[in-house]
Amino acid sequence: MNSALLLAFGLVLVIEGVLPLLAPRAWKQTFQRMVEMKDGQLRFIGLASVLVGLLIVLLVY
Template sequence: MTSSLLLAFGLVLVIEGILPLVAPQAWRQTFQRMVEMKDGQLRFVGLASMLAGLLIVLLLH
């Protein structure tokens, strides 16, 4: 169980590192837009991301 969680965490880090590596300017612009969002908007983005990830996990498991 612990090794699966560590593997998942490692994959998240790899995936999140792709955009800054490949397109740093686009990543910077996206990050700047997120900084300018209101708290409610950021929470919605976080919730949508979590639900999408959960859906993927449930479909693949």
Template sequence: MNSTLLTALGLMLVLEGVLPLLAPQAWRDTFKRMVELKDGQLRFVGLVSMSVGLLLLLFFKN
């Protein structure tokens, strides 16, 4: 695997772990609300998340 890809995966895992570490109750409440979303709503959240991530990558690309 490419070291850049592994670095990105590691950074993603670190960022994913910040909220459960610092505010577990808020993370739990958010997770419960996400589980209750309909499939279309959840897909939209995923699309927005991916779009923002891609925009950040394009904006900060060397």
């Protein structure tokens, strides 16, 4: 596997772990709100996240 891909995966895990580490109650509340969302809303959030991520990658690389 490419080392850049492993580095990116590691950074995702670090970033994803910050909120539950520092503010577990807020993390749980956020998850509860997400469970209550409709599928279309979650898909839109996922699409927006992918597009912002791609934009960041294109700007940095």
